[in-house]
Amino acid sequence: MADAATLVGALRAAGETTRLRLLALLADGEHSVKDLTEILDQSQPRVSRHLKLLADAGLVTRNAEGAWAYYRLADDAAADLGRWLVARLDADDQERAGDRQRLDAVRNAQQAQAAAYFAKVAGRWDEFRRLHVPEAAVEAAILEAVEGREVDLLIDLGTGTGRMLELLRDHYRRAIGLDASREMIAIARAKLTAANIGHAQVRLGDIADLDGNGAEADLIVIHQVLHYFDDPGRAIAQARRALRPGGEMLIVDFAPHDHEFLRTEHAHRRLGLSEGQMAGWARSAGLRVAHLTSFPPTNTAEGLTVCLWRLEDEQDSR
Numbered sequence: 378m379a380d381a382a383t384l385v386g387a388l389r390a391a392g393e394t395t396r397l398r399l400l401a402l403l404a405d406g407e408h409s410v411k412d413l414t415e416i417l418d419q420s421q422p423r424v425s426r427h428l429k430l431l432a433d434a435g436l437v438t439r440n441a442e443g444a445w446a447y448y449r450l451a452d453d454a455a456a457d458l459g460r461w462l463v464a465r466l467d468a469d470d471q472e473r474a475g476d477r478q479r480l481d482a483v484r485n486a487q488q489a490q491a492a493a494y495f496a497k498v499a500g501r502w503d504e505f506r507r508l509h510v511p512e513a514a515v516e517a518a519i520l521e522a523v524e525g526r527e528v529d530l531l532i533d534l535g536t537g538t539g540r541m542l543e544l545l546r547d548h549y550r551r552a553i554g555l556d557a558s559r560e561m562i563a564i565a566r567a568k569l570t571a572a573n574i575g576h577a578q579v580r581l582g583d584i585a586d587l588d589g590n591g592a593e594a595d596l597i598v599i600h601q602v603l604h605y606f607d608d609p610g611r612a613i614a615q616a617r618r619a620l621r622p623g624g625e626m627l628i629v630d631f632a633p634h635d636h637e638f639l640r641t642e643h644a645h646r647r648l649g650l651s652e653g654q655m656a657g658w659a660r661s662a663g664l665r666v667a668h669l670t671s672f673p674p675t676n677t678a679e680g681l682t683v684c685l686w687r688l689e690d691e692q693d694s695r
């Protein structure tokens with residue numbers, strides 16, 4: 378429920394073509410102002426002005442992250458009005474179809490950029506991944522989290538060089554590691570063979586294409602992957618499709634930070650993930666945060682805090 382003034386404000390804000398297009402784009406997920414500017418092909422000050430009007434009316438929320446700001450649809454009553462309007466927009470409308478095409482092009486360009494980065498660093502990833510993070514403590518906590526849990530199938534999304542498959546080898550009956558980088562997959566495959574881990578396999582694939590046919594994973598691990606996504610919530614919802622009812626998701630990623638160079642030099646998109654964001658993304662995916670552990674950096678000058686989230690199926694009462 379909302380009072381009349383709030384609803385009138387929301388109606389006024391939504392009642393304009395560009396702002397309706399923005400609402401339609403944000404109904405599909407979180408986007409940065411930078412991407413929205415590219416998709417709408419309008420100047421950044423103009424797009425920012427429209428976004429501010431939508432935010433002032435309670436239709437969208439803004440999250441500033443370093444030099445970028447991300448927007449998403451808000452969760453309250455005013456935003457319901459936005460969702461209601463977007464649901465009634467003709468999906469085949471020419472302008473909408475054009476926006477969707479440009480959105481796909483922006484996403485593809487970002488993926489290509491990330492793929493080029495991972496192709497370049499794949500050979501040195503095992504050395505890279507230890508830099509500035511309390512790896513031993515995080516891995517011990519991951520092992521502790523799965524201890525005693527029956528895992529018939531584990532799926533490791535964004536498996537990279539397959540470290541999680543190796544670490545958890547004694548805790549699953551079978552495992553699949555999925556990664557979008559051919560170079561990473563080749564290294565992971567060689568690693569599994571060398572370590573004689575025959576009950577895990579790796580596959581080339583995209584988290585966005587998980588279809589959920591036969592959703593059967595008991596445990597899904599997403600270790601240091603989500604900060605490469607503009608919309609980590611969307612990736613979590615996609616991953617959720619492969620989880621069996623009552624299954625659990627382990628997510629390891631950085632806490633919010635201000636190391637902008639990780640975007641420019643290391644293909645990161647999000648400067649860490651906050652507690653509140655994770656709670657919201659989990660809720661939208663039908664999961665809940667059962668446990669959060671934070672690991673302070675080993676090197677305090679450049680180090681980053683790492684978080685381990687355990688997400689449970691909302692219906693689970695383990």
Ligand SMILES: C[S@@+](CC[C@H](N)C(=O)[O-])C[C@H]1O[C@@H](n2cnc3c(N)ncnc32)[C@H](O)[C@@H]1O
Binds near residue numbers: 491534535538
């Ligand atoms: C930082 S590495 C982490 C690898 C591994 N989980 C680890 O912690 O060592 C991120 C991995 O996610 C993969 N990745 C990024 N976007 C992906 C997507 N959309 N689908 C599948 N894998 C993706 C990259 O290719 C890369 O191997």
